[in-house]
Amino acid sequence: MSNILQKKWWKITGLVLVFYAIVGGMLLPVPARDILNETIRNLYYHVTMWFTMIVLLTISVIYAIKYLSNFNINYDIIAREINKVAMLFALLGLFTGMLWAKFTWGAYWTSDPKLNGVAASLLVYAAYFLLRNSLDDSEKRARFAAVYNIFAYVMMLVFILIMPRLTASLHPGNGGNPAFASYDLDNQMRLVFYPAVIGWILVGLWIASIQIRHQFLIKKIND
Amino acid sequence: MVCIFKQALHLAHMFFNQVITLIKKDFRLELRQKFSIAGMLLYVLATLYICFLAFRQIIDPVTWNALFWVINIFAAINASAKSFIQQPEGEHLYQYLLVPPQAVIVAKIIFNAILLTVISLVTFFFYALFIGNLAGNIPLFIGCLVLGNIGLASVLTMVSALASRANNPAALMAILSFPLLFPLLLILLRLSKTIVDDLGMDTELKYFIMLGGMSVLSLTLGYILFPYLWRD
Numbered sequence: 337m338s339n340i341l342q343k344k345w346w347k348i349t350g351l352v353l354v355f356y357a358i359v360g361g362m363l364l365p366v367p368a369r370d371i372l373n374e375t376i377r378n379l380y381y382h383v384t385m386w387f388t389m390i391v392l393l394t395i396s397v398i399y400a401i402k403y404l405s406n407f408n409i410n411y412d413i414i415a416r417e418i419n420k421v422a423m424l425f426a427l428l429g430l431f432t433g434m435l436w437a438k439f440t441w442g443a444y445w446t447s448d449p450k451l452n453g454v455a456a457s458l459l460v461y462a463a464y465f466l467l468r469n470s471l472d473d474s475e476k477r478a479r480f481a482a483v484y485n486i487f488a489y490v491m492m493l494v495f496i497l498i499m500p501r502l503t504a505s506l507h508p509g510n511g512g513n514p515a516f517a518s519y520d521l522d523n524q525m526r527l528v529f530y531p532a533v534i535g536w537i538l539v540g541l542w543i544a545s546i547q548i549r550h551q552f553l554i555k556k557i558n559d
Numbered sequence: 560m561v562c563i564f565k566q567a568l569h570l571a572h573m574f575f576n577q578v579i580t581l582i583k584k585d586f587r588l589e590l591r592q593k594f595s596i597a598g599m600l601l602y603v604l605a606t607l608y609i610c611f612l613a614f615r616q617i618i619d620p621v622t623w624n625a626l627f628w629v630i631n632i633f634a635a636i637n638a639s640a641k642s643f644i645q646q647p648e649g650e651h652l653y654q655y656l657l658v659p660p661q662a663v664i665v666a667k668i669i670f671n672a673i674l675l676t677v678i679s680l681v682t683f684f685f686y687a688l689f690i691g692n693l694a695g696n697i698p699l700f701i702g703c704l705v706l707g708n709i710g711l712a713s714v715l716t717m718v719s720a721l722a723s724r725a726n727n728p729a730a731l732m733a734i735l736s737f738p739l740l741f742p743l744l745l746i747l748l749r750l751s752k753t754i755v756d757d758l759g760m761d762t763e764l765k766y767f768i769m770l771g772g773m774s775v776l777s778l779t780l781g782y783i784l785f786p787y788l789w790r791d
Binding site for chain 2 (some may be wrong): 391457461463466471476
């Protein structure tokens with residue numbers, strides 16, 4: 337674990353890909369669409385945030401399960417720090433999404449199932465940190481947080497994956513709207529979109545790994 | 560092979576007996592302290608009367624539906640919050656030595672489901688009396704209540720187990736459970752809305768299946784995860 341955290345190659349790859357996504361996202365040609373116009377470029381910055389968030393939360397749940405199987409406190413630190421970074425990406429995704437919504441749907445906030453899903457998952461993870469803070473004993477805190485982490489992750493997944501399919505959504509791909517694949521995401525955009533996703537995931541992992549190493553050092557000093 | 564099967568059957572039988580005993584114990588405790596169930600009913604009645612004073616009669620199905628579930632959800636959170644908070648330390652240890660944690664959580668969920676169903680049936684009766692009944696198909700609506708309360712109980716019991724060991728259980732209970740209940744509540748609101756609007760069995764059946772699926776999901780999670788909360 338600590339080995340791969342300290343390797344440089346994946347961090348450089350992440351940075352290069354994100355740099356490419358920012359420059360390429362601004363300059364490369366995009367298909368001209370009604371209503372969306374040039375805001376379609378936000379796809380590179382908005383959707384990638386969600387991909388990163390989901391990946392980070394999934395890794396965090398894996399560490400929560402690992403914690404419950406052998407009660408190594410380091411796994412708890414990893415799960416917690418990854419959740420923090422995931423919340424950062426959730427907020428970034430929310431803000432970029434709100435801007436996009438203002439320009440295409442006319443309002444910053446609509447009652448869209450995906451928006452409700454995001455609001456719910458932000459509340460769930462805010463509650464996660466609150467639960468952590470209200471338990472004093474560190475072993476018990478880790479155990480309860482891991483249990484809540486798993487429980488909340490499944491509920492959140494149900495909410496953001498199943499709910500939008502139940503109701504009409506303004507998002508592409510739901511409720512009768514055409515999906516990305518059939519309409520906005522032509523091959524030109526894929527050239528930027530997929531590298532952007534990988535790049536942001538790597539950068540997210542990098543931020544998380546710095547946080548984790550920092551917390552490990554704090555723990556070492558305290559011990 | 561037959562031997563293994565017999566052993567499994569024996570274990571299942573034992574588990575079943577333990578669950579039944581625990582449920583009986585919970586009911587006996589509940590009936591012994593009548594003030595707690597009476598308190599719950601009074602809470603519901605007072606809330607309903609405030610709603611009656613505020614609304615008089617509700618004709619709009621959306622408002623009727625939303626108000627009913629808001630009252631119900633608060634009553635459910637209040638009622639299930641005490642499932643683990645009330646237990647004294649000694650009893651906890653005693654149970655820990657006697658029965659497996661899985662039996663404890665299953666028994667608590669079943670008990671809470673029954674308790675919440677009773678409370679919400681009373682709520683529905685007085686809601687219909689004071690504010691009016693918009694649900695045309697009452698048996699179907701009651702079915703929705705029963706299934707919904709099983710789902711609510713399985714999430715809320717688990718959250719109550721989490722919150723009970725923290726510093727501020729009552730406040731934490733509400734904070735932890737609301738976001739987790741969002742998916743369940745959304746399905747419940749949709750389902751009861753379709754019953755009120757009388758949209759036909761096709762859509763209702765779809766929502767009933769989803770409701771059942773959610774209950775099974777949270778029950779399974781509780782069954783797997785509860786042992787980690789139990790041991791201290």
